[in-house]
Amino acid sequence: MINRVVKNAEEALKGVKDNQTIMFGGFGLCGIPENSITQLIKMGTKGITAISNNAGVDDFGLGLLLQTKQIKKMISSYVGENDEFERQMLSGELEVELIPQGTLATRCLAAAYGMPVIYTPAGVGTEVSIGKEVRRFAFNGEEKEYLMEKAFEADFAIVKAWKGDTAGNLIFKSTARNFNPMMAMAGKITIAEVEQLVPAGQLDPDHIHTPGIYVHRIFQGENYEKRIEQRTVRKRN
Amino acid sequence: MLDKNGIAKRIAKEVKNGMFVNLGIGIPTLVANYIPAGMSVELQSENGILGMGPFPFEGEEDADLINAGKQTVTLLPGSSIFDSAMSFGMIRAQKVDLTILGAMEVSENGDIANWKIPGKMVKGMGGAMDLVASAKNIIVAMQHVNKAGQSKLLPKCDLPLTGIKCVKKIVTELAVLEVLPQGGFKLLERAPGVSVEEIIKATAGKLIVEGEIKEMDL
Numbered sequence A: 001m002i003n004r005v006v007k008n009a010e011e012a013l014k015g016v017k018d019n020q021t022i023m024f025g026g027f028g029l030c031g032i033p034e035n036s037i038t039q040l041i042k043m044g045t046k047g048i049t050a051i052s053n054n055a056g057v058d059d060f061g062l063g064l065l066l067q068t069k070q071i072k073k074m075i076s077s078y079v080g081e082n083d084e085f086e087r088q089m090l091s092g093e094l095e096v097e098l099i100p101q102g103t104l105a106t107r108c109l110a111a112a113y114g115m116p117v118i119y120t121p122a123g124v125g126t127e128v129s130i131g132k133e134v135r136r137f138a139f140n141g142e143e144k145e146y147l148m149e150k151a152f153e154a155d156f157a158i159v160k161a162w163k164g165d166t167a168g169n170l171i172f173k174s175t176a177r178n179f180n181p182m183m184a185m186a187g188k189i190t191i192a193e194v195e196q197l198v199p200a201g202q203l204d205p206d207h208i209h210t211p212g213i214y215v216h217r218i219f220q221g222e223n224y225e226k227r228i229e230q231r232t233v234r235k236r237n
Numbered sequence B: 001m002l003d004k005n006g007i008a009k010r011i012a013k014e015v016k017n018g019m020f021v022n023l024g025i026g027i028p029t030l031v032a033n034y035i036p037a038g039m040s041v042e043l044q045s046e047n048g049i050l051g052m053g054p055f056p057f058e059g060e061e062d063a064d065l066i067n068a069g070k071q072t073v074t075l076l077p078g079s080s081i082f083d084s085a086m087s088f089g090m091i092r093a094q095k096v097d098l099t100i101l102g103a104m105e106v107s108e109n110g111d112i113a114n115w116k117i118p119g120k121m122v123k124g125m126g127g128a129m130d131l132v133a134s135a136k137n138i139i140v141a142m143q144h145v146n147k148a149g150q151s152k153l154l155p156k157c158d159l160p161l162t163g164i165k166c167v168k169k170i171v172t173e174l175a176v177l178e179v180l181p182q183g184g185f186k187l188l189e190r191a192p193g194v195s196v197e198e199i200i201k202a203t204a205g206k207l208i209v210e211g212e213i214k215e216m217d218l
Helices: A034-043 A063-067 A083-090 A101-112 A180-186 B004-012 B027-034 B084-092 B128-134 B196-202
Strands: A021-024 A048-051 A071-076 A095-098 A117-120 A134-139 A142-150 A154-165 A187-198 A217-220 B020-023 B042-045 B049-053 B074-081 B098-101 B105-107 B138-141 B169-171 B175-179 B185-190
Touching (some): A021 A180, A034 A063, A101 A180, A101 B128, A180 A187, A180 B084, B004 B027, B004 B169, B020 B027, B042 B084, B185 B196
Parallel strands (some): A071 A095, A187 A217, B020 B042
Antiparallel strands (some): A117 A142, A134 A142, B042 B049
């Protein structure tokens, strides 16, 4: 067994420099690496190109790194929940690349699987297709156009899992899985923070979502807030 | 004229037994409330759920279990959870039978715009571009005219497009319309109390009215 454990977020994020590309797992505020985001604020790392489906909210998640102006560029699919983001984007302080959600996920997957490009129909005929190679393929019973999209190249991927073991194997919980597994597989260096870190051998190998080969550093996080963005409930009876 | 719930109720009649359905944010979400009990339908949420259930009871919310609108939800028996790549994989591979989503504009050849108003609103496309590029069956739920009173059913979309030649059917507060493969909005049904003339007036794109147009059966 190769031990992937580091002590905490501080140790896990050693070597993260200014002007690097970092993937952040999570969908909305669900399954985001809270401890690592806090640590990046402490470190004051600047010029981050962040690949993340969303941009957090004003006072939580990646929104915190926007407040401190540590993010230079965001590559996301949906950023609707964040006023500071909108302000920085409209004023030109923040560079933004909006791409379809499935394209975002699959560009991670391409990196994870060692393939330089994918072809997807998402965005054909829209401004997303500008400057991209378009090819026609007959597939699945119809012929249509597809856009060539490149695999992401990220210096670091920072993900959050529910359980992990000392070998770096990860298990995600419910919809906090979202982008975490494919980002974990896509980073040149992958950092995983987990709610529960257990000794190797305690997780059933059949239940592992992300094998430890992809996870270079793992630590048990603390004080998870797990904020709910839209609390929707129904009344009993 | 229908209210939002009326539009959702009419769209629910398009949902058939055994379908996997993706519901967008807004009116489409309300469709779930009108799917008849006893019908086997599984709702897909593109953040990674098949078999999504209703909102949780108060006190049972789980921060780790949300839908694509970031709302707390529940899971039904037989449900499954998967990652975002697989979620869009099943959408791209056309395993999802029906996609219902909102729109700002639809053109008479089935183009849809629903993600950006240049200079005003730039929230992003989320999963909408993936959904409209791949889904076999797309129904749009929207108001017939915008807040300024202008038709949202146009010869050509003015706003940045989400997808091209993809919308099959539109349900508004006034009417049910089919987008014909050769282009044009074919009027299928009118909402209770709405005349064909009112629908003609509210539709800027090419409208095809043939024979008697029946009132929606709700």
